[in-house]
Amino acid sequence: MMRLPRFRYLAPTTTQEVAEVLASEGPDAMVVAGGTDLLPNMKRRQQTPKTVVGLKGVAALRESQNGTGLRLGAGLTLTEIGEDPRVREHYGALHQAAVQVASPHLRNMATLGGNICLDTRCNYYDQNYEWRKSINFCMKKEGETCWVAPASKRCLAVSSTDTAPALIALGAKVHLLAARESRELSLEELYNNDGISYLTRRPHELLTRVELPDATGWKSTYWKLRRRGSFDFPVLGVAAAVKFDAGGGVADARIVLGAVASSPIVVSEAAEMLVGKELTDGVIEEAAEKAGRKAKPMDNTDFVLHWRKRVAQSFVGYALRELRGDDMSETRWNTAKIRFGD
Amino acid sequence: MDEREKQRLKCTVNGESVDVLFDGYKTLLEVLREELDLCGTKHGCELGECGACAVLVDGKPVLSCLTLALECGQRKIETIEGVGDAKLHPLQAAFADLGGSQCGYCTPAMILTAKELLERNPDPSLDEIRESLAGVLCRCTGYQQIFDSVEQAAEELRRGEKAEVNS
């Protein structure tokens, strides 16, 4: 049986206490909420924090609140996000992303904050200690080389969060709490396109909540590509949000790709060209092509990378056609084994 | 806490209070199997990739291999040992009768997961059954007889409920 390494465990009960612990422990401490990302990594010795700070007892992280938009505590589970009627009604992309993460059991455990901060993934890195030792480790942990592209100066591990592309498309902000100075930033700004320092969150900061703006007039969707109907991380995620004007034309749009780089990729050119147009087949095709060009998958996940690059365009097309009102349920079922909209 | 010092867990397992000492690195899976001798909870990967170790914590199906025992204080835990008594639970009977269990290794996780589903949704559609069981892999059955078993148990439970209401 795989075993966790030994560690010291702390269980603060308020966000302020967490912030203080993180400030005093430094980078040797890591927080654990659902445990579905950190604990496998610890068992494989990818992450070996001396101190583990449990967040399960911090009630404040589980609060949600209506305002002009919606405030979601980082400690809400993905099941709770998926079942929240406000999310389902106004923030379709987040609902669809949340219910497609991993498996039902993992969604009962995993939290929104955890999915946003999910460690980047790579099939040279997500291996146990002995395996990594036999390849002389990799740049992300204990080694020198990025085996995905040995000439690369940076780590090419993949951003594999489903909820982040959806949240970015929805214009979400996140709140980072620290013992001294807290800050709020757009979710897009939380990420770096670097497999190692993929977050701009500093080790002493705690992601406490997500703020979603008012979504009146917006429609959004999330399309996930993966091999199986359950368990798998995305090998491609497409989140799209469109605000329609009274005439049925596009007033505003956002398209975000997931799992094609070390951070979610906002494809503004594709989104911007939609503005002022109707979503005709031709317009959708052009936007999908523009967006697809931004997908730069590497050979470190499931499926062949050329194919993943090529289907990015198709998936952007699916998303936009669905937002236009096409019935995409059969394509959705065939590719993702999920049905929405009943 | 010191990392080598034994930790103490007080919680409820299958309706009984438990007070046990364990090594802090152990997950709920390890404490159930190794400290409490409840070996009905299985394991197939210990990384959250197969679902064989599913148990109910406060009524929700979760993976015991990724649950720190340190975080189980005061929680209500249900394992396969707590399902049914001298008489089998309708899910157990259906799995045994209809081929829902072949080698039996994923069975505890399947039954506990299905039990929570039927408590939440007494009359699930086939798609809902598929969706809820998609977090537990089975390599023997091809799942069909598992779906059949859940459907039969659901019917049995609904009949039982009705009988109770009528009596």
Next chain:
Amino acid sequence: MSDGFNLIGKARRRVDGRSKVTAGTDFADDLSLPRMLHCKLLRSPHPHARVKSVDASKAEAHPGVHLVMDWTDLPIEFGILPVSQDEQGLTEIARFAGDPVAAVIAEDELTAFEALDLIDVDYEVLPVIAEPTDSLENPEPRIHDYGEEGNIHKRVSLRFGDVDGALEGADEVFDDIFFFQGNTHLPMEQHASLAAVDPQGKLTLWSSTQTPHYVHRALARVMEMDPAHIRVVAQPNGGGFGGKSDVFNHEMVVCKAARVLGRPVKIALTREEVFYCHRGRHPVLMRFRTGVTKSGKITGTKLQTLVDGGAYGSYGVASLFYTGALQTVTYDLPRYQFQGCRVFTNKAPCGPKRGHGTVQPRFGQEIQLDKIAHKLELDPAEMRLNMLAKPNSLTANYLRIGSIGLGECIERVVKASGWNERYRNLPDGKGLGLACGSYLCGAGVAIYWNDMPHSGVQLQVDRSGSVTVFCGCTEIGQGSDDVLVGFVAEVLGIEPFDVRCVTGDTGMTPVDLGSYSSRVTMMMGNAAIQAAERMREQIATAVAKELEVPAGRLVFANRRVFDAQDPEKGMPFRKAVNRAEAMLGTLGSTGSYAPPRTAARFKGGGVGPSPAYSYTAAVVEVDVDRTTGWISVPKVWVAHDIGRTLNPVLARGQVEGSVYMGLGEALMEEQVYRKFPSKLSGAYVHKEPSMLEYKSPTALDMPEVFTELVEDPDPNGPMGAKEVGQGPLLPIMPAVANAVFDAVGVRVDEVPITPEKILRALDRKAKGEEGRYGPESFPEVRWPEPLEVPPPWDGGDGRAVNDPDRKRAAKLAEVKSS
């Protein structure tokens, strides 16, 4: 069909059903003993290296560590086949990344794990033989110092009749190359073993094994112990599929450690380690050349296979022969040639997985038939129906076919799937594919030569009326205990609940060779019936005397023994047993089974013969997206010729489980390796040794399956029964490939059939090239001169006419007699 039977054919709860749903089944890792210690293995990071020295001093000094061992503690080699004794408990030469070189035994598993990193191993790193082409091209360095030559483990060349003439005389000759990627069993239970020296000083091993008898033999050899002082208990397996049918190094290690330390020692493998145990499906490259007449009759087939064995022999010689054995049992094949070559590579060893060795060539054969039907403008179902092998016949390679229900299987799936209306008529992107298969009901020859039974059953009946049945057979989830108890209860007219069952324990039960080659129902079943009939005879003798009725008129049913002509006249089973015990003394009986002698008399003819063959036909429906190549399978129809159904619940489960595993192999499962740039690293590792990245279909990925059981009782089968555990897997992969062709008009001639490959084939077709994805060539192999075995219709007698060994023997005999 339950004509005249008490139980047979009726759906009922399996005898171990209750224990499986209540945590009542103890798998090997569920066992623990007082003072038990825990073992972890240090595995080689190098794909090929010699262990020069092992410095364990730091590990031994680690608090909680009791023992560290290396190959010098377990030098004696073992292996499942007598011809390939090539493994060590801990190896001196690491032959793949993951080969165990040292072991730590400690007070808990975490401590043992921590100590692994404290062992210093000095390796002499050797060049890597990565792929079969490397094995063929590089005789040095040799992975093993045995085998045919260089890194070629074994070559075979067999010719049954004038196949060249048959191809020349054909109207069309089809020449196709296929590749079947390797994949693994992935049982949900990870292997575990617990060893202990009992209070009398004898050794016991409890293990997740499908073959306790073979483990027993290997242990005696490696431990240098009298086998009478070793007991191997096969705990119920949490799935096997062939993956637990070998003898494993971790089993040797815990036994040795338990003997050294005098304390129980357990090992429980991680999932990654299970991938290194492997023994799964061999990657096979194959070339089929088949001649056909315009009407779609086969004139002859030449088959070549290149089999990637991985690092060890395992069952490989048998696997190799199996790639050429069963082409003849489904369709009339008058002339046949088979050439096969198994090579060693520095990967985890391959071995037997469900359908052992016959799955890969079946994939090629059934796709080639689809290509033939397409070219000749014939219906693939009808074409097959017109060339079925005949029941009660001998094939070109001397396999004796008994019953064959394949025709009815094809007709059933054709009807159920609406084949005649829907095939070639579905909208673009949707398609149907048909394929067939056949499998053994037990290997006709044991793994080591002996003239003893393959299965033994012993019955004890006591005065409480309780019946206990003892048999070495192994419950791996398939329901062997249920089959055993079912037959005994049927013959004695009692309920399964009245029978106790002790199985898989070499210290308590008569030998059964194990749960492999779909032999259990056939062999254990026949032995169980014989034992039960002998018991019934004893009881009948006593009851006949008491009732003054001829013994032959007594019926055993409903827990009673009574006169067929006057059912009121009789007695309860328990009383009958008491009468018998009073008359005959303590009651016991035995039964045993050995398969019929094979008709093949040529070298290599020992692989393929079986008491009976099961047959399956399947139709698969697919949905393919032309822009992405995405493939999904909404429906599968499958009909299996089972001879006779014993318990329809279990039979259906085996069929559906086979379809499931077949779809995994068809669409996503593959065991692949990753080679690192040699300038930067010599690493050659399993690419994805995890449950997450080795893709096994989930509950959401499984299509609807419509199962039909065809019952054509076989004279050799117990009450007519044939196997059902493996055969139904065979047609699934080729049926998917054939359905893809119907859907979008391209061929994927290899598994897994992924969206990438479909899209590549579609691209090629769009460019005006051949719409195909698959291997392009078959490498040069120096084949030996074929053994010439004339088929029965050419006057052959099952012997090779040019066997040099036989010629020598004949000459010797001549000299002697003169």
